[in-house]
Amino acid sequence: MTSVPHVADTGAHRIVVVGAGFGGLEAVYRLRGVDAVTTLVDQRNHHLFQPLLYQVATASLATSEIAWPIRYLLRGRKDVTTLLGTVTGVDVAAKCVRLDDGQMLPYDTLVLATGAGHAYFGHDEWEPFAPGLKTLEDATTIRRRILTAFERAERADDPAEQAALLTFVIIGAGPTGVELAGTIAEMARTTLPDDFRNIDTRKARVMLVEAGQRVLANFSEELSAYAHRSLEKLGVEVALGHAVSDCNVDGVVYGDTHLPARTIIWAAGVRASPAAEWLGVAADRAGRLQVNADLTVPDHPDIFAIGDTVSIAAPDGSLVPGIAPAAKQEGRYVANAIKQRLRGETPAPFRYRHDGSLAQIGKHLAVIDFGRFRLRGALAWWIWGIAHIYFLIGLRNRLAVALNWLWIHTLDQRGARLITQGRAVLDDPAVRTGETVPQRLKSAR
Amino acid sequence: MTSVPHVADTGAHRIVVVGAGFGGLEAVYRLRGVDAVTTLVDQRNHHLFQPLLYQVATASLATSEIAWPIRYLLRGRKDVTTLLGTVTGVDVAAKCVRLDDGQMLPYDTLVLATGAGHAYFGHDEWEPFAPGLKTLEDATTIRRRILTAFERAERADDPAEQAALLTFVIIGAGPTGVELAGTIAEMARTTLPDDFRNIDTRKARVMLVEAGQRVLANFSEELSAYAHRSLEKLGVEVALGHAVSDCNVDGVVYGDTHLPARTIIWAAGVRASPAAEWLGVAADRAGRLQVNADLTVPDHPDIFAIGDTVSIAAPDGSLVPGIAPAAKQEGRYVANAIKQRLRGETPAPFRYRHDGSLAQIGKHLAVIDFGRFRLRGALAWWIWGIAHIYFLIGLRNRLAVALNWLWIHTLDQRGARLITQGRAVLDDPAVRTGETVPQRLKSAR
Numbered sequence: 055m056t057s058v059p060h061v062a063d064t065g066a067h068r069i070v071v072v073g074a075g076f077g078g079l080e081a082v083y084r085l086r087g088v089d090a091v092t093t094l095v096d097q098r099n100h101h102l103f104q105p106l107l108y109q110v111a112t113a114s115l116a117t118s119e120i121a122w123p124i125r126y127l128l129r130g131r132k133d134v135t136t137l138l139g140t141v142t143g144v145d146v147a148a149k150c151v152r153l154d155d156g157q158m159l160p161y162d163t164l165v166l167a168t169g170a171g172h173a174y175f176g177h178d179e180w181e182p183f184a185p186g187l188k189t190l191e192d193a194t195t196i197r198r199r200i201l202t203a204f205e206r207a208e209r210a211d212d213p214a215e216q217a218a219l220l221t222f223v224i225i226g227a228g229p230t231g232v233e234l235a236g237t238i239a240e241m242a243r244t245t246l247p248d249d250f251r252n253i254d255t256r257k258a259r260v261m262l263v264e265a266g267q268r269v270l271a272n273f274s275e276e277l278s279a280y281a282h283r284s285l286e287k288l289g290v291e292v293a294l295g296h297a298v299s300d301c302n303v304d305g306v307v308y309g310d311t312h313l314p315a316r317t318i319i320w321a322a323g324v325r326a327s328p329a330a331e332w333l334g335v336a337a338d339r340a341g342r343l344q345v346n347a348d349l350t351v352p353d354h355p356d357i358f359a360i361g362d363t364v365s366i367a368a369p370d371g372s373l374v375p376g377i378a379p380a381a382k383q384e385g386r387y388v389a390n391a392i393k394q395r396l397r398g399e400t401p402a403p404f405r406y407r408h409d410g411s412l413a414q415i416g417k418h419l420a421v422i423d424f425g426r427f428r429l430r431g432a433l434a435w436w437i438w439g440i441a442h443i444y445f446l447i448g449l450r451n452r453l454a455v456a457l458n459w460l461w462i463h464t465l466d467q468r469g470a471r472l473i474t475q476g477r478a479v480l481d482d483p484a485v486r487t488g489e490t491v492p493q494r495l496k497s498a499r
Numbered sequence: 500m501t502s503v504p505h506v507a508d509t510g511a512h513r514i515v516v517v518g519a520g521f522g523g524l525e526a527v528y529r530l531r532g533v534d535a536v537t538t539l540v541d542q543r544n545h546h547l548f549q550p551l552l553y554q555v556a557t558a559s560l561a562t563s564e565i566a567w568p569i570r571y572l573l574r575g576r577k578d579v580t581t582l583l584g585t586v587t588g589v590d591v592a593a594k595c596v597r598l599d600d601g602q603m604l605p606y607d608t609l610v611l612a613t614g615a616g617h618a619y620f621g622h623d624e625w626e627p628f629a630p631g632l633k634t635l636e637d638a639t640t641i642r643r644r645i646l647t648a649f650e651r652a653e654r655a656d657d658p659a660e661q662a663a664l665l666t667f668v669i670i671g672a673g674p675t676g677v678e679l680a681g682t683i684a685e686m687a688r689t690t691l692p693d694d695f696r697n698i699d700t701r702k703a704r705v706m707l708v709e710a711g712q713r714v715l716a717n718f719s720e721e722l723s724a725y726a727h728r729s730l731e732k733l734g735v736e737v738a739l740g741h742a743v744s745d746c747n748v749d750g751v752v753y754g755d756t757h758l759p760a761r762t763i764i765w766a767a768g769v770r771a772s773p774a775a776e777w778l779g780v781a782a783d784r785a786g787r788l789q790v791n792a793d794l795t796v797p798d799h800p801d802i803f804a805i806g807d808t809v810s811i812a813a814p815d816g817s818l819v820p821g822i823a824p825a826a827k828q829e830g831r832y833v834a835n836a837i838k839q840r841l842r843g844e845t846p847a848p849f850r851y852r853h854d855g856s857l858a859q860i861g862k863h864l865a866v867i868d869f870g871r872f873r874l875r876g877a878l879a880w881w882i883w884g885i886a887h888i889y890f891l892i893g894l895r896n897r898l899a900v901a902l903n904w905l906w907i908h909t910l911d912q913r914g915a916r917l918i919t920q921g922r923a924v925l926d927d928p929a930v931r932t933g934e935t936v937p938q939r940l941k942s943a944r
Contacts, residue, residue, distance in 0.1 A: 099646060099918040116561040118915035125694040126916065135696040138650040139916070157654065190919050201544060205583040209602065223814050249570040251580040384795065450914060454899060461895050469895060470563035473544040473583070474635050 066091045067396060070161035072141050073327075074101050074124045076378040077361035078167030080385030082134055088393050091133055093159060095151065097140040099123055102190060103446060106455075108230055110193035111224060111319075112237040112470040113201065115191045119454045122447050141168070144332040146354060163356050163392055166329045166343075167385065170362035170376065173325035173340065180301035184318040187230060196319055198473045200238060203317045204246060205473070207253045218314035220258040223306045225298050226322030227264035228271070229413040232281060234319055235262040235281055235417045239288040244466040260290045261315070263308055265297040265322070270421065271374065272411055277421040280430045284415045298322075324376065326363040333357065338365050347403035349388055360384035360390070368406045378445075379409055412438050417463055511536045512841060515596055515606035517586050518570045518772075519546050521823040522806035523612030525830030527579055533838050536578055538604060540596065542585040544568055547635060548891060550823060551900075553675055555638035556764075557682040558646065558916040559907055562635045564899045567892050583801040587612070589777040597884045608801050608837055611774045611788075612830065613822065615807035618770035618785065625746035632675060641764055643918045645683060649691060652698045663759035665703040668751045670743050671767030672709035673716070674858040678728060679764055680707040681860045684733045689911040705735045706760075708753055710742040710767070711713060715866065717820065717856055722866040723873045729860045743767075769821065771808040778802065783810050792848035794833055803836070805829035813851045823890075824854055857883050862908055876924070 067090035069079045074096040082094050100121040109115040125136035140154040148484075150158040174184030185195055200222065207219035224235045242258040262269070262285065268278040269285065269292060285292055293308065300307040305315040323340075330337035335351060337343055342365035343351060349364070351357045361381035366374040374380045383406060392403035411425035412434075420438035422429040429437065439459065446452050458469045513533035516523045519541040520685075527539050545566040554560040570581035585599040592667040595603040615629030630640055645667065652664035669680045687703040694700075707714070707730065713723040714730065714737060730737055738753065745752040750760040775782035780796060782788055785809035788796060792808070796802045806826035819825045828851060836846035855869035857879075865883035867874040874882065884904065888897050903914045 099650060099916070116563040117917075117919065118561040118917055121917055123694070123916040126912070129693040130694070134930065136694075137654055138647075139654065153654075157655075157656075194919070202608060205544060208602075209582055209584065211602075248574040249568070249581075251577070421544075450902060450912075453902055454914075457898055457902075467571070467895075469899075470561075471544070472563055472566055472635065473570040474562065474639070 056372065064091065068160060068162045069093070069165065069236070069392065070095065070159055070163075071165040071167060072096075072151065073169055073361070073363075074098075075104075075167060075169050075361060075381060077381035077385040078165065079127065080122070080382040081165050081167065081182045081360070081389045082128065082131075082385075084351075084386050084389030085134075085392065086131065088133075088203040088389075090163075090392075091135070092131075093137060093161075094124065094128065095137045095139050095141060095153070095159065096124055097138070098189070099138050100131035100190070101447075104188070105445075106442060107187055107190075107193050108233045108237065110190065111187055111200070111234065112241060113197055113471040114237070115455060115458055116470045117194065119303075119451050119458070120235060120446070122451075127447065131364070141332070143430040144357075146333060146357070149356070151223060155206060161356070163395075164358070165388055165392075166327075166351075166357065166363060167361045167381070168327035168329045168361040168363045170324040170326045170342075174320070175323060177301075180320070183303060184225060184301040184306070184320040186320040187234070192197055192353075194474060197470070199239075199317050201471060201473050204250065204253070204255060204258075206316070208250050209252075214314070216253065217259075218305065219253075219316045220253065221261065221305070221313065221315040221317070223261045223263060223315045223317065223318045224257065225263050225301075225320050226304070227262050227266070227269035227294075228321060229411070231262060231264070231319075231321035232269055232285065233414050234321060235260050235290045236285055236288050237288045237417075239285075240416055241468065243289055244469055245471075250404055256289075261293060261313065262290050263293045263296050263298060263306070265295070267294055269294070270411075270413055273413070273421060273423045274428055277423055277428060277430055279413055281413070281421050284419050288416050306453075321486075324362065329359060329363045340365075348391055348401050349384060349404050358388045360388055366404070366406065368408065374406045375408075377411070380406060383407065407462060412441065414438050447457075509536065513605060513607045514538070514837065515540065515604055515608075516610040516611065516612060517541075517596065517774075518612035518614055518806070518808075519543075519581075519629060520549075520612060520614050520806060520826060522826035522830040523610065524569070524572065525827040526610050526612065526805070526834045526918045527573065527576075527830075529831050529834030530579075530837065531576065533578075533834075535608075535837075536580070537576075538574065538582060538606075539569065540582045540584050540586060540598070540604065541569055542573070542583070543634070544570070544583050545635070545894075546572060549633070550890075551887060552635075552638050553678045553682065555635065555915065556632055556641040556645070556679065557686060558642055558913040559682065560903055561915045562639065563755060564896050564903070565891070566635060567896075572892065578936070583813055586777070591778060591802070594801070597734050606801070608840075609771075610833055610837075611777075611796075611802065611804040611808060612806045612826070613774045613808045615769040615771045615785075615787075617765055618768040619765070620768060622746075627901055628748060629670060629746040629751070629765040631765040632679070639919060642687070642915070644762050645686075646916060646918050649687075649695065649698070649700060649703075650762070653695050654697075659759070661698065662704075663674075663750060664761045665698065665700075665751070666706065666758065666760040667703065667762045667764070668706045668708060668758060668762045669766055670708050670746075670751070671709050671765065672711070672714035672737070672739075673766060674856070676707060676764075677714055677730065678765035678859050679737045679766060680705050681730055681733055681864075682862075684730075684735045685861055686913065687915035688734055690916075691915055706738060706749070706758065707735050708738045708743060709739050710740070712739055714739070715856075715858055718858070718866055718868045719873055722875055723875060726858070729864050733861050748759055758794075769807065773810045774804060785810075793836055793846050794829060794849050799909045803833045805833055811851065812848070813853065819851045820853075822856070825851060828852065857886065859883050865924075 071094045103120040106120045115222040128134045143152040203219045224231045239260040242255045246255040291485040296308040298308045326341035343359045362376045387404045394401045414420045420435040422434045516539045538943045548565040551565045573579045588597040648664045653781045655661040669676045684705040687700045691700040741753040743753045771786035788804045807821045838848045859865045865880040867879045
């Protein structure tokens with residue numbers, strides 16, 4: 055057993071935070087000044103602004119505009135060490151986190167902020183055909199599929215195949231599904247038409263398939279209905295009350311409908327990280343840990359768990375939603391709780407405060423549900439835009455995102471229409487079946 | 500045999516251009532107004548500004564800032580159809596270009612502008628250990644390797660392994676090699692030091708290994724010497740007169756030196772595209788076609804070849820260099836030659852005019868060799884920067900690149916320090932051996 059060099063026992067209290075998403079990063083920020091050494095582990099080198107990830111998937115933003123190197127964000131915090139690594143388990147008896155290469159990372163207090171991934175409800179075989187959107191790689195993969203579908207349609211000589219290539223199905227009508235569907239429809243209708251000679255991209259079909267009875271179910275019924283109408287105006291076909299029964303190489307099946315489609319995107323469900331498995335504790339159907347009122351794991355008073363990997367009841371009895379502000383509140387709470395405990399105090403229970411929900415529908419439209427204050431349309435879109443730019447980190451990224459949005463809104467041009475990570479052999483079966491295609495194409499253009 | 504839909508025989512003269520690099524794209528631009536239908540085929544969807552590709556590889560620029568969708572650039576040209584596809588051959592008897600899926604693209608005039616890739620001088624087995632820099636994927640691969648080496652060094656507990664991780668070897672001291680070496684050294688010395696806790700990134704070794712007797716051999720001796728001194732001031736170790744005899748998982752071998760290194764970048768040689776093979780004509784040692792004075796292929800008067808895939812003598816007897824301005828001059832010439840021939844005229848021979856060479860050494864330093872006019876240092880850097888921004892396409896990208904450079908030059912921060920395309924398992928043997936690692940890492944952070 056090797057250990058990571060810096061955590062040789064100095065006698066200081068050792069805090070390990072796993073995951074540098076909104077919750078984990080906020081916890082580390084708020085631990086400033088604590089009498090402890092902190093280690094932050096993430097399996098990626100960057101913190102990702104997930105609320106705008108769909109804009110990378112739809113060619114509006116560059117990857118680097120919504121991601122920051124974690125260690126750069128913490129460069130001024132000499133009490134924090136950032137490690138790039140994948141946690142493979144937790145040895146609760148020895149109080150150590152196990153990393154990918156067998157290195158052990160000892161902790162006195164552990165914070166698990168390990169997030170969630172896609173869930174296919176027992177149908178993992180759908181994943182190659184219907185990728186989800188959680189990481190930058192997911193986003194560039196979806197971007198590549200959308201753009202490649204138009205390219206293949208331009209070359210297709212079979213009308214049925216051409217129609218399937220120009221059919222885009224988004225499964226799940228939560229904020230991500232709505233934002234993807236609206237943006238793809240807008241791209242087909244305003245960004246792309248002049249660029250093609252053999253196809254009319256305005257005829258592309260964008261389908262939003264949802265098992266529930268309305269889009270944006272977490273918003274008020276009135277805003278849901280508005281979003282529904284707005285999507286239809288943008289050209290999105292909305293199919294409610296339809297659970298998907300199959301995704302395959304030919305398309306998607308729901309109810310009696312078999313819809314031939316070459317591009318399917320999964321926005322229907324998430325599954326928590328394996329944190330519950332690491333600890334050997336109970337989890338709900340979505341893999342989420344139950345936690346105590348102080349966000350510690352039952353029977354593990356030294357282990358906190360926050361964010362999308364846990365299930366917490368809000369004061370109104372509903373579940374705390376899997377959104378960035380909730381994870382940040384929990385991260386802030388845990389940092390304070392650790393500080394209080396190190397002073398010998400007992401933290402008061404965590405209490406979630408819901409600030410509101412926002413979703414963009416099209417380039418001029420958004421819905422905002424702050425409970426008492428509800429807004430929709432162009433003004434909501436401006437608030438949505440300003441809020442998102444405000445929450446981005448750093449002036450350069452704010453300027454860059456604002457610049458991209460300016461171009462989209464004035465010229466209908468998207469700044470990141472790149473097909474990368476794959477070769478352009480359009481009929482490569484790997485593209486159709488969704489396998490990874492060879493990463494590099496050698497030599498000649 | 501299927502054919503691409505749009506090229507049904509309309510009676511118009513059919514021009515097919517293969518490759519949308521500097522040469523091919525310029526040819527299509529200059530064909531504006533010609534009485535013909537033009538098809539541009541590229542195996543990527545984007546035109547790439549290769550002179551700044553090293554800045555993507557060194558985390559300074561985002562991929563989308565130096566690449567543009569080809570069909571967007573040609574959206575206003577209704578006489579041009581852009582196809583994403585890989586050419587697999589040319590049927591010179593039937594006058595058809597063969598595409599990846601068997602589709603045939605008939606031509607009356609063919610322009611081959613298919614570029615070049617890396618050449619390992621008969622040692623293709625070195626490629627996994629020493630990737631070259633030609634495509635966006637190459638750049639993000641090299642960026643991932645550089646950044647991952649620092650990450651692994653931060654976690655390493657073996658000093659020898661740590662030293663190998665902090666050794667970066669660039670093979671070849673042409674402009675790309677010099678620019679990469681200078682930028683990596685600068686990154687290690689000014690961008691990264693505050694971000695790490697267990698390593699001092701300023702102690703990273705950056706080696707530039709060159710078989711010839713000076714760096715930037717295409718520049719004047721005086722500028723070469725200046726570049727050499729400047730690189731050394733930045734902390735680059737320059738080893739001249741050393742041909743590399745092996746690249747492997749442990750490092751690089753040249754002369755009697757076996758240098759343990761985990762990051763090796765190949766900037767030493769190029770090989771032309773297989774255009775000569777498609778035509779079954781003679782090629783030189785680097786695979787380059789010989790062409791006539793009017794840039795047609797001998798015995799194929801309807802086929803032009805330009806750019807890095809051909810070997811042409813300049814008026815002074817030297818070879819036309821493989822740089823963007825040369826390819827553009829050839830593209831412009833060919834467009835005019837086609838117009839003249841359609842009018843029944845005979846084009847005058849192509850005559851290359853060398854405007855000069857530029858290379859950036861560090862963030863304030865560059866060398867410029869315009870023949871009579873030579874410049875070095877900070878002023879040269881400003882000219883270099885302004886020239887490169889000028890040649891970028893579109894106001895948005897110019898602003899975005901200028902914004903990134905401003906941040907680098909005032910704050911020493913680089914905007915695109917992202918490790919993507921791979922999972923973070925640092926000791927994954929696939930990372931060490933350079934194989935493609937699984938593209939997506941499922942679920943939990």
